[in-house]
Amino acid sequence: MTLASHVRTLGRGPGRSRSLTQSEAHEAMTQMLSGDAAPESIGALLMLLRMKGEVADEIAGFVAAAQDNLPALPSIDLDWSSYAAGRTRGLPWLLLSAKLVAMNGHRVLIHGWNGADPAIRTGLADAEIPLVEYMNDIAPALDAHSIAYAPLEILHPALFHLLGLREKFGLRSCINTVCRMLNPARAAASVQGVFHPPYRELQQDAAAKLGWRNLTIIKGGGGEFERTPSKPVAGFGLREHLMWEQNFAPLITETTRLSDGPASDTTLRGLWDGSTTDMFAQNIVIGTAALALDTLGDGDALNTAHSLWDARRAR
Template structure:
């Protein structure tokens, strides 16, 4: 079948159109990534899906095919996608949370693209997290530091081009969600942030279809996996391969948007003495949820201990 057949399924009109099955989604993404699909058909398919609203089966099918042609990566423990645009956030404090998880002995792979916003990538060096441009560099950083950042343009150039069709179409497409669901190193656990709350359950259901074991999805700062300690938090995902959800209480009394938090730098916070300030609580609370996703009991105690002793540990 050509991609036009799948466009027809989605666009026949009221009473005749339907969602794609997982198998149809797999085949349509395979056609798109093969380079044999007409660009007009690609745009039509993506925008019809946006208008209809993606299903878990469609997202799982697209991610299946995208993952099938991604490079083989070293084994990791935690997948940490970063695909938010960043316009509503301040400092990328979550990078320090990821570093804490790595210092607990887990291998953490961050991957992503944040549009034209430089905050996350500028923050990598500040957080002491290495920037990889190949599989070999990723393996080296994981062996050396337990953590690495692999940009989407090097990880999966074809998916990167699809993601950037937003500049042509003027609208976000389901490719943003597919990137979050890629899990390129086939980790047993993943943490994800979304901007729109409705995607939390969608991604949990897609992960269940893909056979994942553990996942936590939150509405995070600017769409990243980052917990605001001043707000109650709804968490969706998987535990032991089954859809799961929980509500976590606020940890601080301040009513504070993360973009309004202090302008301290990541190195200043890491090197400072504070263990109880707003930003420190944000870092440890985010790390605790990631550690819980990895199966740690008393993850909040572990995260606080890691933070308290961080300065005695070698920098990446």
């Protein structure tokens, strides 16, 4: 079956078109990643999905095909996706949160692409998180640091190409959601941020169809997995394969936007090494780490995150 046949399924018109099944979506993504599909068909399929609105079966099929297109990766405990553009947020405090989780003995793989925004890639050096340049660098980085950042263009060049079509379309496509859900090492726990709240349920449902075990999705700062400590946060996802939702109370009483909270002179390195004190930024880091630890099954995640923060410079 050609990609054009899947375009026809989506675009026959009112009363005749329908969504793709999970197996059809898997086949369509396999063709798009192969490099053999006509670019016109790829563009038509992705834009028809955008107009229709993708469903969980389609996302699950696309994700499974994208995973099948990857080589075997070393075992990790926590998958952490980072695909927001960062226009509505400040520094990437989430990097320090991920580092706290790694300090607790969990192997963490961050993967992502953030468009023209350099904040995440620049922040890696300040957070002392290794940025891998080749696939073979992932295992040594994890063995040495328990954490690594794998750029999508290195991790999955074919998927990166599809994501880059956004510049030609002028619109996002469902590939953004597929990237967030890539979970390249097939970890048992994953954390994801979204900018638009409806995607929380979509990704939750797709993960359930894929048989994932533990997942937390939040509407985070700029679309990243990063919580605002002055607001309640609604978590969606899975716990031990079952649908899960939980509301988390604010950590502080002041009402402040994420991008306005930390002082302008607070840096990732300064906050980590203690040369700068910024309680708002500190609560972003601790609160985000707590959500990740909860995903990993820590029954006292917030207290664990506080203890890790207090002990960070002794390690």
